Amino acid sequence: MKAFVRLLLVVSIIFGIALIGFTAYAAKNKKSGSQSVSRASTDLSATPASSPTSTPPPGTPRFFTYQSPAGVADSAGEPSVGSNWTKEATNHNTNVGGSTNNIPNGGTSLYFGGFLPAMAKVTWDDCSSPAVALWENKPLISANTPRAAGDPILFTDHDTGRTFCGQLEGLTPAGCTIDITDNDGDSFIPSDGVIPSDVDHETIGGGRYHSPLPNPGPVYQNAIYYASQSVGEARALRSDNGGILFSPAAAPMFAATDCAGLHGHIKVSPADGTVYVPDFACGGSLPFHNAGQQAAIVSEDNGITWNVRPIPDSTTSGIIQEPVVPGTAQTRDPSVAIAADGTVYFAYQAANGHSMVAVSHDKGVTWAPSVDVGANVVNGGPVLNATFEAAVAGDRDRAAVTFMGTETGGNNWDCGTGNTCDYGPDFTGVWYLYIAVTYDGGQTWITQNVTPGDPVQRGGICGGGTCRNLLDFMDATIDKRGRILVGYDDGCTSVGCVAGSAPNDFTAKGYIARQSGGKRMFSAFDPVEPAVPGAPRLSAGLDQAGTTATLTWPVPDNGGSPITGYHVYRKVGAASFTLIATVPTNTYVDSSSASGDTYHVTAVNGQGEGPFCNNVTPTFTAIATPCTLPGILAVNDLNPDGSDNDSGQNTPADPRVNIRQLFVAEPFLGAGVEKLIFTMQLAPSTAGSPPPSSQWFIVWQRQGTDPSDPNDANYDRIFVAMKSDANGALSFQYGKFGVPLDPTNPNPQANTPTVFGNADTGTYDVVTGLVTITISNFKLRGIDGGSSKYIAGTSLSAINVRTYLAAPDSGPKSQNIASDITGNGTYTLVGNASCATSVPFLGAVSRKVHGSSGTFDIGLPATGPVGVECRTGGQNGNFTFVFVFANPIVSVANATKTGTGSISNRSTGGDPHEYIVNLTGVTNAQRLTVTLMGVTDTVGNNAPSVSATMGVLLADVNGTGIVDGNDVSAVQSQTRQPITGSNFREDVNASGVIDGNDVSMTQGQTRTSLP
Secondary structure (H helix, E strand, O other), X not given: OOOOOOOOOOHHHHOOOEEOOOOOOOOOOOOOOOOOOOOOEEEOOOXXXXXXXXXXXXXXXXXXXXXOOOOOOOEXXXXXXXXXXXXXXXXXXXXXXXXXXXEEOOOEEEEEXXXXXXXXXXXXXXXXXXXXEEEEEEEOOOOOOOOOEEOEEEEEEOOOOEXXXXXXXXXXXXXXXXXXXXXXXXXXXXXXXXXXXXXXXXXXXXXXXXXXXXXXXXXXXOEEEEEEEOOOEEEEEEEOOOOOOOXXXXXXXXXXXXXXXXXXXXXXXXXXXXXEEEEEEEOXXXXXXXXXXXXXXXXXXXXXXXXXXXXXXXXXXXXXXXXXXXXXXXXXXXXXXXXXXXXXXXXXXXXXXXXXXXXXXXXXXXXXOOEEOXXXXXXXXXXXXEEEEXXXXXXXXXXXXXXXXXXXXXXXXXXXXXXXXXXXXXXXXXXXXXXXXXXXXXXXXXXXXXXXXXXXXXXXXXXXXHHHOOOOOOEEEEOOOOOEEEEEEEOOOOHHHHHOOOOOOOOEEEEXXXXXXXXXXXXXXXXXXXXXXXXXXXXXXXXXXXXXXXXXXXXXOOOOOOEEEEEEEEEOOOOOOEEEEEEOOOEEEEOOOOOOOEEEEEEEEOOEEOOEXXXXXXXXXXXXXXXXXXXXXXXXXXXXXXXXXXXXXXXXXXXHHOEEEEEEEOOOOOOOOOEEXXXXXXXXXXXXXXXXXXXXXXXXXXXXXXXXXXXXXXXXXXXXXXXXXXXXXXXXXXXXXXXXXXXXXXXXXXXXXXEXXXXXXXXXXXXXXXXXXXXXXXXXXXXXXXXXXXXXXXXXXXXXXXXXXXXXXXXXXXXXXXXXXXXXXXXXXOOHHHHOOOOOEEEEEEEEEOHHHOEEEEEEOOOOOOEEEOOOOOOOOOEEEEEEEOOOEEEEEEEEEEOOOEEEEEEEOOOXXXXXXXXXXXXXXXXXXXXXXXXXXXXXXXXXXXXXXXXXXXXXXXXXXXXXXXXXXXXXXXOOOOOXXXXXXXXXXXXXXXXXXXXXXXXXXXXXXXX
């Protein structure tokens, strides 16, 4: 059943509050105390946001998307984004002629969501395209203190640069804790907050005052508003001193009999200070507002009184009625934006799931007909379901609307993992980020998918269960130069999920989509286009030998004209830069590089050659690999400066439960061996032994199901764990992890692990803090999906670590009671076999001793004509294969052969570089292949198999594959000659003498041949 039930029955569920520890997606519940500000972290993962399949209209905006680095905004459900115009900086790049370009960056960006312990600050460097984004954690002081539930919200007053980070004491009227910063988080002061508050769906906004000004006059230039709602009504409070203190509301914005409780975010008109709060369901039949309309709740007296102004042609599903009357998904929050002249743009999800926009020029008294902005998409099909609407506006005729959309229809769009619906099966659509813009006041819209090929979610975007990982909304803003910025969270981040070969990851990773070109929201800052391309953001690496440089760069903004190529410049020593190559793609390999050489790259289009940004000197850097321990970093609980990302109630009391990093590896362990090796890096300790009665869990989303278990539906995750008993003795186990807690219908296994067996091995070095747990894949398959799971290309999604100090082994292990927790990560399996590093094999020979004349080898080439052994095997058909390797051989698991004969023995030779296989019973006139299995050398290289083939044809001394007169003549010509390396083949009986016996033997084999 859905988590949403009757309005008057369960307040907490109606209002969609995020419950810490109740859901698999729950963000890191880490709260800031005295944690120092982290060093900046540079995001190098910007992605070009659109590759249109049709030609978009001139001026269509272009975007790049920027992923937060590990340790920043890892679990950022329902994020808000702000822009501090007072912190605008000017960046520079250089034209090839030497002149400089000045590029104002529009200000810093601020980002907050989920239960993050810190606000994220993003500083943009537009020297390159895409820009370099520096993400910094700015620890909060009160908005991250412990609570059972909450709602995150951020608002930046771009006029003054003041930012507010709020977190609701959810499900209670206990208040909202708000931190205020005037310096982008370098320091915070706590607001007196809102006490008592309402219980859910808080929002903070601000802007100019409406005339007449309040009396006494305000001490801060803009009014700051806080709005939220309870069971019976929704209220808005105003602060006249910059958010330090909020005065009680004179009257509610609306009652539950007027509109549904779930309103959108409060906005203030820059034209005259009119205040707007959007709502998805007003009027209609009570108590669910069925057949109601979407509406703007409007105040023209600084929040003292309010009017409900519905959109006549809008539709809504009302509040979800299931299980009372099975029907459809509940419509999500609308969004409102107000342009410089007061034009109102109201973006909403209609009852049919489509993204609609209505425009008003009289503060919502009347509305122009609503427009379906997803009906026509310049780089895709129509959007049939849309949610998480967010709107911004600039000049009077310019606005943008962003939403998560899918080309898959159906009223079951919010059904999925952990959120089974009575009105449809789990949704199978794929969601992307869309942005629609208008430059003519809403008469026409240009809509594009800005993350094509990179979904933000697979399956339902839900109001409950595991698939509520993204929570309830996202946000958008504009910078000082009119660029559109969208703050969103991504639920599909692994390689497998993006490619569609693995299910959804259910992450909530922080992202910002930022405009890079095209018309802006302020026409005064529209770039002149078409223009030359942006400056490529160059990176480079040098091979270990120091002779080959590999240059790569993301495709830069094209300036409104297709890029036709790139110019690569190199500087050697003190010389000037010279053009060394023109290439059509964004990579170049210079095989004549030398250590110390420096490069830069420019892009070229129909308008000419663009600028360059940075000069790069390539260096050699070792690359992490799953084939070598500790493997790939899957979860990072460290700040960019290396300090612990721990604060508040989840600051570990003991270093032995302080999880810092988790790695996953799949080294080659032998033919057919499939194992995962987890390495947890805990903080080092001098305690000398593990803490007693403690647990360390590694938890991830299930890949499949277990039909053999009648209770399987109670589990949605898998775990491996290290545990200590009352004496500190360790055990290492694996099993299933219970579904998130639904407080309206609690599952007895909610967040509770059930052990199904022991891991293969485990170790814990208390001094270094290093923990390793090894588990065979077949054990995981046995409880999670069978043979098609835990293979190359599948993922351990939403993987996190949680630790518990001196806690009972039994019972729930939710995140809110953990000693330490991490954000979610992802690891995509490569398979142990892929890590088999080939043993350097030099070749094989057939070896025989020719009496007192010595030992001679016949080569057995791996390619080309087969090597022919023309010498006799004697009465028993004995032959010897010798495999020669570059490094000494440690072991060979087995040896097999094809053809007639048998292996009598095998071993490493007197020279350890050689491996000897002796055969007996080998018959003539055949092709014989010997294969070594599981070869390992002293360097650690592994080879699943190494083979050599020999043609056995007695007396074929010239190796043609047939014995004829030429062979007889060759033997006759060498009779009585000393045996050397050039004529030993003529000694066909290997006696050490070439004589009449060899001639007779050869004559007796004429007309025989290889098959």
